[in-house]
Each structure stands twice: as C-alpha cells, then as structure tokens.
Amino acid sequence: MQLFELSFVAAVLLAATPILYAALAGALSAQAGVFNIALEGQMLWGAFAAVAGSYYTGSAWGGVLVALLSTALFAVILAVGSARWKADPIIIAIGTNLLALGLTGFLMRVLFDVSGSFSPRGLQGLPKMAFLADVPVIGPIFAGQTVLVPLAFVVIVAAGLWLKRTPAGLRLRGVGEHPDAATALGVNVASYQTWTTIVGGALCGVAGAQLALGNVTVFTENMTAGRGWIAVAAVMLVAGRPFWLPVACLGFGAAEALGFRLQGIGAPQQLTDAAPYAITLVVLVLTRIGFARRNRSRTLIDS
C-alpha cells in the first residue's frame, strides 16, 4: 500500500516538473511586467531541440544544452519584440506558438524524414537517479526520476530568493511594478525585460527537455499538448510569486497523475485528458471569488 502511494507521489512529480520550469519562466516575466503566453510554443521547441540535440550529439545532456540555448534564442523574438520594440506581446506569442508547432513538424520531416513522432534507436534519454533505489521513502519517489526533477525546486527557491533578497531582484520587481519609477531611478527597463524573457526561454527549453528526454524518450508532434497554458494559469494563480509555484504545479501534476490512474481502472481517456484544464479553471475561479468585490470589472477596463 505504501509503495502505491509513493509511486503516486513519483507520478505527480513527473507530471509537474515540466510545468514547474515553464511556470517559473512565466512568473519571472510577470514580475518584470511582461505577459508571457509564449510558454507553450517555447516548451514545444525545447522538446524538439532536446531530442534533436541528443540525437546529433549522442548525449542526453548535449540535448539539454541544445534545448536550453536554442529556446533562449527562440525567445529573443518575444523579448526584443515586446521589450525593445514595444510590439504587443500577446500577438507575438500567438505567432511564435504557431511557429513552434509548424517548425517542429516541418523540421521533423525534413531532418529525420518521419512524421508524427521521432524516437530513433539509441536515442539517449536523461539518466535516472537509480543510485537512490535503496534509500527508504526517497528511493521509490526519486529513483526513477531525472536530476532535473529535484533541480526544479532548487531553481525555484533560488529564483525566489534572488527576487526577494538581491538588489537586481528588487530592480526587476520594480520594473514590473512601476516602469516609470524604475526608469527615474536609472534602471534600464527594456534591458531587464529583455533578459528576463530570454532566461524564461532557457527555462522553457529545460521544461521541454525534461518532457521529451526525462518523462519519455521521444518527440511527438504537439507533445506539450497545452502544458504551457497550464503553466500560464499557474502563474496567474500565484500572482507571479515563485515560492507558491510548487503548490500550484503539484496540484496540476496530481490532476494529470490521477487521470492516468483513473484511465488504468477504465475511465475514458477523453474525460481524464480534460481534467487538468477543467480543474485549473475551477481552481482559478475559486481563488478569485472575492475578486469582483475588490476590483469591479478591473480586468476588462484596466487591462
């Protein structure tokens, strides 16, 4: 019985980790005052780049590096477009999300001559922490996971502390809170927003790498399947505060893992697939029940 419960914890962590990395990217952007809804496309690009990188370099960590760097590069479109050129970040994000979907499918056909999914023989996935297998409690949870899973929590705590406790973090929050005041204090707003968005791209690259080389070892067309949007919802849920992200993302991870369990006992896949979205929306609504009284019609008027 205990084994069953621990394996469920492991499944929750596995489902939550890619969303955690992407949501951290979104939270940092939110703190810098950029509404970043490009997470879905960036994560998808990261997943493709990770698999392609692992295939060409023969090493899973090579794949992670390729994903991290190329997704950061992909995020430059949004970063420079919205922060420096003041273009609408929502329209750019809609465009880059479509671009990522098309480009990954296109490149899969052109480079590897397959469509649908790509998992060549000998494709290196990320190593699991099998050395933990004999440790009680920790073993059953983490032995089957990649090191990127615990690292996600470390990165989130580090980012949260950086935002809270360092001068640069304070300036970043100031940029998001009141750009004019930040400018008056000599902070380069555009530069902070640009680099935050690019770092967010790198995080989404890691999210994609964990998805394609950690959770599974394959790239499938549109394999992110809305996880980037759940990450956006998670950012809204915690109002961009990184320390709360694990709570939100583990909740979504639990919804997904529970869906798999229910499928195992015969629940139709269509309904369990919809569960994370429905639960996300319900949770968003529940956390904002007092919203109307506090800020009547604010989103529609002040946005």
Add this chain to the structure above:
Amino acid sequence: MSTTTPPDAPSTPPAAPAGATPAPRPAARILNTALRHPAVVPIGAVVVALLIGAAIMLAAGLDPIVAYTAVVSGALEPGTLDYTFSVWGFICGMALAAAIPLRMGEFNLGGNGQLVLGGLTAALIAGYAPLPGPIVIPLAVIGAAVVSGAFGALSAPLATRFGIPIIISTLLLSPVAVAIVSYLVRFQIGEAGSAVAQTPRLPEGARMWALGDFSYSNVGLLVIIAMMIVFWVVDSRSAVGYELRVVGANRRFGAYGGVRVGRLALGAMAAAGAAAGVVGAIIVMSSPYRLIDGALISPGYTFAGVAAALLAGGRPLLVPVTAILFTVLQVGGAAMERSADVPRQLSDVLQGVVIVVLALRVVLDQRRSERSSA
C-alpha cells in the same frame, strides 16, 4: 492585458518641417504617401513571411519556387476550386469568431471548443429531430449557434467577475469541450460497429442544401457570407459596432464614455462562439454528413481564422481577403507536399511568421515617427 489598437485610424500626414529642412523630392514624397496606405502593413507582412518561408526551404535544400507554384496551382486549379471555396468559407467563419472580440481588443483562442460543440448540436438536432428538412436544417444551425454562443459567452463573466483574461479562459475551456464531444462521439452517440468514431449519417432530408453543381460548397457557404455581411453592417453602421471599436481603441475612454464593457464583452463572445458553432454545424451537415471524431479540428481552421483575423486587424471588409491567403496555404499545402515534396507543416510555419511579422510592424511605425519628428 494590453490592448491592440485596430490600425485603421488614418495616420496623420507628416507635417512639413517649416523651412528647417528642404522639402523631400516628389518621388520620395509619393513613396512616403504610398507606404502609409493601410494595405501596406498586411501585404508587407505576407511578403516578408513568404521570403522567410523561402529562406527556410532553401536552408532545408528545397526549391521555394516549385513549392509556392505548387501551393497556388494546387489551390486554384479548376478541379479543386469547389473544395477551396468551402474551405474559404470555414476559415472566414472561424476568422469571424476571432475578429469580433478582436475588434474590442480581446482574443478568442477557444474556437476549437466552440466549433465542436456546434457540430455536436447540429448532429443531434439534424440526426434525431423528426421534422421536415426546411425546418430541421435551419433549426440545427440556430441550435448550434445558441449552444456555442452560450459556451463562448462563458468567458465574459469569468473575466468581469473573476479577473481571468478571455484569452486564458477560452484556451482552458476549449480542450474540455473537445474532450467531452470526443467522448460522446466515441462512446455514446457513435455509430455502432464502425471502426471510426463517428455518428451515423444524417438522414437525406437533414443535409445542407446543395448549391448548383458544387459537390463541396453548399448553402452553408452563403450562410457564412451572410454572417460576414451582418458583421460588416453592425461594425460600421450600428451603435454597438461603434462601441466595440471605441473600446478596442481605448478601453478606459470607452468605459468613461459610458460603454458597459462587461456587457459588450458578453455580446462579442456570444457572437464569436455562435459564428464558430455555425461553422461546426455546416461542416457536420455537409458531405460526408456526420460528426467524425477529430475531423472538425484537425484541418486547423481555428488558427487559420485567428491568423486571418489578426492580419485583417479585425476589419470586416478585410477578413474575407486575408482568409483567401490562408485558404490557399491550407488547400495548396497538401498539393505542395505531393508534387514538390515539401512538408505540409510549412503552411503552419508561414501562418506563425505572418503573425510575428505583423506584430513587429510597430518597429516600422516607430522609425517613421522618429524620422518625422527629427
């Protein structure tokens, strides 16, 4: 959320700097005026996107000229023109679903859910209501519009009461609707013993009326054209259309001027959902006359429609024109894959590039204003 300004406000002509600099030569002035024409931005975006697409193909060792020729000839050859027309209608309908909220600066990205709910409603009404054709066909279309309209309208109170942006709520609601419809078709109302998850064929009397000798396009195409005309009239001639555009241009000003933004959003989202629902109904009531699991969303009409609406800036008269571009890409993409061996996904790449280039057009505006103020 930031708002998009519909770019139809004519930009003020450059004030000639009083005697400080010599007046530009006539040729330069004509060029300058020509560059300010409202058609420059969308056409420029398309040209840049096609060039980027060509660069991608060259990098991949493919011949862009052969590919683009195959796209155009594949979409416009006489044999497929009938099919191209019907796809243009569907993309126009989904472009309406995106353009109506876009007019007030909101994004409806939940077209897929609204589309399948409309399809489901039409399949149920047309398939099971024991009524004569002239009653059941309009009833199915109206029913689809009502159900999808109500579903689309859900996003408005979510924004006003709970502060969830429409772009997020439409995106989260859509997969739920898609999953529920998929479940119903697979397990509840599907044809027994069929290998594919699909409803039984609609009875003869409940199929959309044919249009002359066309085999794909039918009266549904006229319904979609009528919806576009209604949108154009409401947008340009009615108080509601004016409010939509005012709120789209400046939301605070609209609210200050007495526009009830929440109610306007409710109406816009209901109309958007209804437009998508009608498209779903027409697809189900056209050949092969049934609701097939996944068949409504897999052609990608929703995001082709979003792209067409964005490229048109939501303007009613431009939507059918920009929809032509994405129709040609969509229909010709398959031909390109067959005859030029270029993967069909290039169409999606071009859609994405067009939108990105369009969003970055502000750079052009900025450079211009810097130059004129210098």
